[in-house]
Amino acid sequence: xxxxxxxxxxxxxxxxxxxxxxxxxxxxxxxxxxxxxxxxxxxxxxxxxxxxxxxxxxxxxxxxxxxxxxxxxxxxxxxxxxxxxxxxxxxxxxxxxxxxxxxxxxxxxxxxxxxxxxxxxxxxxxxxxxxxxxxxxxxxxxxxxxxxxxxxxxxxxxxxxxxxxxxxxxxxxxxxxxxxxxxxxxxxxxxxxxxxxxxxxxxxxxxxxxxxxxxxxxxxxxxxxxxxxxxxxxxxxxxxxxxxxxxxxxxxxxxxxxxxxxxxxxxxxxxxxxxxxxxxxxxxxxxxxxxxxxxxxxxxxxxxxxxxxxxxxxxxxxxxxxxxxxxxxxxxxxxxxxxxxxxxxxxxxxxxxxxxxxxxxxxxxxxxxxxxxxxxxxxxxxxxx
Amino acid sequence: xxxxxxxxxxxxxxxxxxxxxxxxxxxxxxxxxxxxxxxxxxxxxxxxxxxxxxxxxxxxxxxxxxxxxxxxxxxxxxxxxxxxxxxxxxxxxxxxxxxxxxxxxxxxxxxxxxxxxxxxxxxxxxxxxxxxxxxxxxxxxxxxxxxxxxxxxxxxxxxxxxxxxxxxxxxxxxxxxxxxxxxxxxxxxxxxxxxxxxxxxxxxxxxxxxxxxxxxxxxxxxxxxxxxxxxxxxxxxxxxxxxxxxxxxxxxxxxxxxxxxxxxxxxxxxxxxxxxxxxxxxxxxxxxxxxxxxxxxxxxxxxxxxxxxxxxxxxxxxxxxxxxxxxxxxxxxxxxxxxxxxxx
Numbered sequence: 259x260x261x262x263x264x265x266x267x268x269x270x271x272x273x274x275x276x277x278x279x280x281x282x283x284x285x286x287x288x289x290x291x292x293x294x295x296x297x298x299x300x301x302x303x304x305x306x307x308x309x310x311x312x313x314x315x316x317x318x319x320x321x322x323x324x325x326x327x328x329x330x331x332x333x334x335x336x337x338x339x340x341x342x343x344x345x346x347x348x349x350x351x352x353x354x355x356x357x358x359x360x361x362x363x364x365x366x367x368x369x370x371x372x373x374x375x376x377x378x379x380x381x382x383x384x385x386x387x388x389x390x391x392x393x394x395x396x397x398x399x400x401x402x403x404x405x406x407x408x409x410x411x412x413x414x415x416x417x418x419x420x421x422x423x424x425x426x427x428x429x430x431x432x433x434x435x436x437x438x439x440x441x442x443x444x445x446x447x448x449x450x451x452x453x454x455x456x457x458x459x460x461x462x463x464x465x466x467x468x469x470x471x472x473x474x475x476x477x478x479x480x481x482x483x484x485x486x487x488x489x490x491x492x493x494x495x496x497x498x499x500x501x502x503x504x505x506x507x508x509x510x511x512x513x514x515x516x517x518x519x520x521x522x523x524x525x526x527x528x529x530x531x532x533x534x535x536x537x538x539x540x541x542x543x544x545x546x547x548x549x550x551x552x553x554x555x556x557x558x559x560x561x562x563x564x565x566x567x568x569x570x571x572x573x574x575x576x577x578x579x580x581x582x583x584x585x586x587x588x589x590x591x592x593x594x595x596x597x598x599x600x601x602x603x604x605x606x607x608x609x610x611x612x613x614x615x616x617x618x619x620x621x622x623x624x625x626x627x628x629x630x631x632x633x634x635x636x637x638x639x640x641x642x643x
Numbered sequence: 644x645x646x647x648x649x650x651x652x653x654x655x656x657x658x659x660x661x662x663x664x665x666x667x668x669x670x671x672x673x674x675x676x677x678x679x680x681x682x683x684x685x686x687x688x689x690x691x692x693x694x695x696x697x698x699x700x701x702x703x704x705x706x707x708x709x710x711x712x713x714x715x716x717x718x719x720x721x722x723x724x725x726x727x728x729x730x731x732x733x734x735x736x737x738x739x740x741x742x743x744x745x746x747x748x749x750x751x752x753x754x755x756x757x758x759x760x761x762x763x764x765x766x767x768x769x770x771x772x773x774x775x776x777x778x779x780x781x782x783x784x785x786x787x788x789x790x791x792x793x794x795x796x797x798x799x800x801x802x803x804x805x806x807x808x809x810x811x812x813x814x815x816x817x818x819x820x821x822x823x824x825x826x827x828x829x830x831x832x833x834x835x836x837x838x839x840x841x842x843x844x845x846x847x848x849x850x851x852x853x854x855x856x857x858x859x860x861x862x863x864x865x866x867x868x869x870x871x872x873x874x875x876x877x878x879x880x881x882x883x884x885x886x887x888x889x890x891x892x893x894x895x896x897x898x899x900x901x902x903x904x905x906x907x908x909x910x911x912x913x914x915x916x917x918x919x920x921x922x923x924x925x926x927x928x929x930x931x932x933x934x935x936x937x938x939x940x941x942x943x944x945x946x947x948x949x950x951x952x953x954x955x956x957x958x959x960x961x962x963x964x965x966x967x968x969x970x971x972x973x974x975x976x977x978x979x980x981x982x983x984x985x986x987x
Contacts, residue, residue, distance in 0.1 A: 309810070415658075422658055424924040424962045426940075430947035431666065436674025578819045585821045585929065586944070598821070605825050605933065612829045619822045627817035634813055 261341065264348045264357055273359050273370070279326040284318055300566070303639040310635035316628025320621075323374055324381040331371035332356045335595040338366045347613055363600075363614040364607060365593075372595040373617040379596040380625065383507065384576040387514040388569060391576075393454045394515065395522025396565075400553040402523070403530025414527070417520035425517055425579065426586070432513040433589040443509045447492045450515050455484035464551040510589040514579055518572060525568055529561040536560075563640035570633035574626040581622050597622040648975065655967045659960065666959045667710050670952045676702055679950045683757055713754060713956065715747020748960070754953025758945055763957045766942060771961065774927055774938035776849065777857060781923065785862040785869065786916060792866070793873020794908065798900055800878045809874065815867030820929040824860040831856060841935050857934045861926050865919050869912055876911035880904045910980045917973030921966045 264272070274281075291314070295302035304310035323330060332354075333339075339351055342362035349358045360369040402410040420428075437443060458480045466473040490501025491508065503511070533539065534557060542552045583589050584598020585605075592599070597618040604615035669675070679702075680693040688696075697703055701720070711717035720743045746752040753763035789812075796808035818826075831838040839853040880886065881904055889899045928940035935941075939961070946954040 415654075419658055419661055421921075422662060422963050422966045423959075424921060424928075424966070426925045426928045427666075427943065427947070427959055427962060430944075431669040434675070436678060437669075437672065439674045440672050442672075574817065581819060581821060582925070582929065586932075601821055601825060605821070605828075608825065608828050608833060612833050615825045615829065619825050623818055623822050626819075627814055630813045630817050631810075634809075 261345055261352075262350045263346065264350065266348065269348045269357075269359055272357055276330050276332065276359070276370075277323070279329050280319060280322040283322045283326070284315070287318060288315065300636065300639060304632070304635050307635055307638070309631050310639070313628050313630075313632030313635055316624055317632055320377050320625045320628070321381060324377040327374050327378050331368070331374040333358075333368040333371040335367065335372045335375040336593055337368075340366050342366045342368075344611055360617045361611075361613045363603065364611075369600075369614050369617050372600055373597070373621050375595040376597045376600060376618060376621065377625075379590075379594065380577055380580060380622075383511060383514070383580060384573050387511055388518065388573045388576050390450055390454065390511075390515045391519040391522050391572070392565070392569060393457050394450055394519040396526050396558065397453050397457050398519075399523040399526025400530055400557065401549075403527040404534055404549060404553050404557070406531075410527070413523065417523045420516065420520045421524075426582065428517055429513055429579075429583055429586070429588055432516065433509055433583060438505055438509060443505075443512050444492060446512045446516060447508055450512060450519075451488050451491055455480065455488065458484065460550055461554050464548060464554055506589055506591065510580070510583060513583075513589070514576055517579065518576060521572070522568070525564065526561065529564060530557055533557045533560050563636075567633050567637045567640070570629050570636060574629035574633075577622065577626050577629075644978075648971070651971050651974070655964075655971065658967060659963055662963050663714075663956060663960060664710060666956055667713065667952075668706070670950060670955055671702075671706065671709075675950045679757065679952065682949055711747075713747050713953070715745055715749035715752070717745075717747075718743040719746045753957045753960075756946070756951050756954040758949040758951040758954065763953050766954060767939075767957050767961065770937065770939045770942040773936065774931070774940065777854075777861070777927065777930075777936065777938060778923065780854065780858045781861045781865075782916075784858055785866050788862075789866040789869035790873055790909065790912060792870040793912065794877055794900070794905065796870070797874035797877025797881065797908070798904075800881070805874075808870070812867035812870040812874075815863050816871070817867075818863060820860050820864055820926045821933065823863050824856070824930060824933045827856055827860055857930050857936055860933070861923065861930045864926060865922060869915055869919065872915040873908065873912045877904065877908040880908040883907075910977065913980060914973045914977050917969045917976070920969040924962050924965065 291298065291302065292305050295305040304314055333351075333356065339353070339362070342349060342351060342358055343366040344364060345358055345362040347359060347361040349361060350356075351358060358368050358370065360373070363369055363372070398413055402413040432443075459477060462473060462476040462480065466476065486496065486498075487501050490496030491503050494502065494505075496502060530553070534552075538560075539552060539556055542556050547556075580596065581598035581601065584594070584596050584600075585602045587599070587602060590596055590599055600618035601615065601622070604611075604618070608615060676697060677693065680696050681688070684693060684696050701709070708717060712719045751764075753767065755761075756763050756766050759766045792808050792812060796805045796812075799805060838856050841853070886899060886903055889903050890896070894902075924940075927938065928943055930936070931938045931940035932944055939958070942954065943958045943962075945951070946958055
């Protein structure tokens with residue numbers, strides 16, 4: 259049977275039309291942000307430059323794509339319709355009369371739907387892993403920079419140890435199917451996921467230790483929410499069955515956090531060593547504040563500018579790492595729609611078909627580009643202050 | 644200065660010791676040993692024979708004993724047949740000793756590759772040579788281009804040239820090797836047909852036709868980063884008093900840039916270029932797999948995929964050494980280039 263095709267122009271219009279929830283959300287958010295940009299602090303200042311607007315636009319585009327993925331994509335990302343195998347862009351699926359906008363891949367799946375669903379995986383794992391890496395890096399980097407001495411020597415040595423590993427070797431060792439049979443990933447997850455709980459407990463304790471009414475509420479919330487997520491993520495024993503993570507994804511998550519937290523550690527340590535010589539830190543020391551109060555409430559807020567910029571860049575870098583993992587077929591399931599796996603599958607067949615390779619590559623590149631533009635613009639804005 | 648370098652080399656050795664211990668631990672996890680035994684025996688071998696293969700080849704000895712043997716501080720033992728008491732080589736394909744002797748990394752014996760059926764040295768060093776060639780061309784392309792972009796952008800901060808070049812360098816840092824590799828292959832190999840999408844033939848001899856794609860793919864990711872660092876350094880230098888003095892003396896803009904700014908602006912990028920090596924190592928793995936070039940990265944992937952213990956340890960040792968030694972060179976070189984810095 260001959261497959262029917264729609265014209266290239268119709269493909270473009272059709273793709274733009276499929277993204278309608280994203281456009282609606284983008285128009286609402288962008289226009290609201292633009293009109294109130296004077297009241298929105300650092301985020302509002304992004305709208306003063308073209309680079310900043312472009313960065314916000316691209317990041318929000320992929321954020322909304324991930325949120326509305328089920329509405330945007332016409333097909334299930336894993337469904338195989340055998341007549342559509344290796345079809346070119348614009349082929350019409352005979353049963354439902356819907357279009358394979360970017361064609362079908364070698365397993366007859368819709369490339370467009372896979373690209374859209376791939377954004378979900380990236381946008382969940384990359385920011386979350388970056389968040390955990392920030393927590394680990396901050397909690398260890400502050401004391402290393404503030405106290406110096408032995409603790410600094412030890413922690414810096416450990417950080418340099420991890421940084422001396424080529425990332426790819428680390429992944430080959432840590433993200434293999436075999437390692438899931440050993441307790442290593444769970445032990446590492448148990449260690450890393452403890453850091454946010456410790457961080458927030460110390461944060462509230464140092465601030466409110468003389469105000470028990472506030473302190474106990476905040477500590478209670480931290481321990482209950484933190485413990486609940488901890489139980490769900492590490493032991494997969496969430497009593498309500500809401501927080502759940504696939505063992506494979508846990509393994510990737512842990513490996514990515516492990517690979518990127520030493521970088522955060524180094525930055526936080528450097529910033530702390532710089533900031534601790536300032537007058538307001540000396541003033542706090544003279545007031546008799548505890549070291550952790552000074553670190554968390556005097557030094558950390560003043561280090562936020564470079565840290566926000568670094569977090570943006572780091573989400574992009576984590577996205578690249580996830581793509582690398584997918585490209586080498588590590589961790590993620592082989593049929594997973596994430597961009598790295600899609601690029602791997604398509605790049606093997608570049609000689610015969612190029613259309614399945616381009617959507618995931620351009621998607622990954624544009625998302626990282628958006629984050630880098632955002633980081634660049636944030637850096638410029640924070641340097642103006 | 645001398646004691647600084649000595650201390651750093653001490654740290655490097657300690658780091659390498661720790662890291663190889665970690666790698667040794669990870670490759671000797673139970674599932675990995677099973678994988679190795681399955682890949683080294685006939686298909687459908689029953690579990691007890693897999694186990695006896697592991698015992699026979701010494702994989703069931705004490706962990707630290709085996710690490711010591713690999714390192715060369717403990718003697719390596721041949722296989723002894725318990726019935727006859729006759730000793731045979733552990734692996735016949737790489738001249739293992741038939742009597743106990745010290746033969747580890749410290750003695751220059753990197754062990755035996757189970758995947759390639761040869762010694763690690765025979766596999767690893769030619770591969771390193773091939774990758775060295777790739778690295779040379781990558782640096783020869785990447786360094787001049789990125790320095791030029793950085794200097795042109797940083798010369799006049801905020802100008803149109805600066806904006807365009809800055810966005811271009813940001814775009815290049817957002818393009819990992821597996822993305823640019825696919826895009827370049829589509830454009831130059833599939834559409835235009837100018838270049839070869841595979842560098843497999845480059846092992847026999849490199850040509851423009853088969854080597855350009857791997858080189859530009861690897862170069863493009865680092866270019867943007869070095870260019871941005873050069874730009875930042877150049878911008879800083881251009882605001883210095885001595886540049887203003889030179890301008891007020893009546894020198895032309897171009898001679899101020901070439902004679903006064905350039906030398907001072909190139910100190911910082913030197914460090915950045917040196918610190919690019921760890922990133923290039925990851926890129927090398929991706930590019931060599933993508934373009935089927937038989938170098939270090941390809942060897943590493945094969946070793947990791949087959950849990951080839953000695954080869955993987957050799958690869959880790961080499962890559963960690965490269966990372967640490969470039970860090971040392973960058974620190975020492977920085978002190979030499981910048982007389983204001985004194986190493987303590």
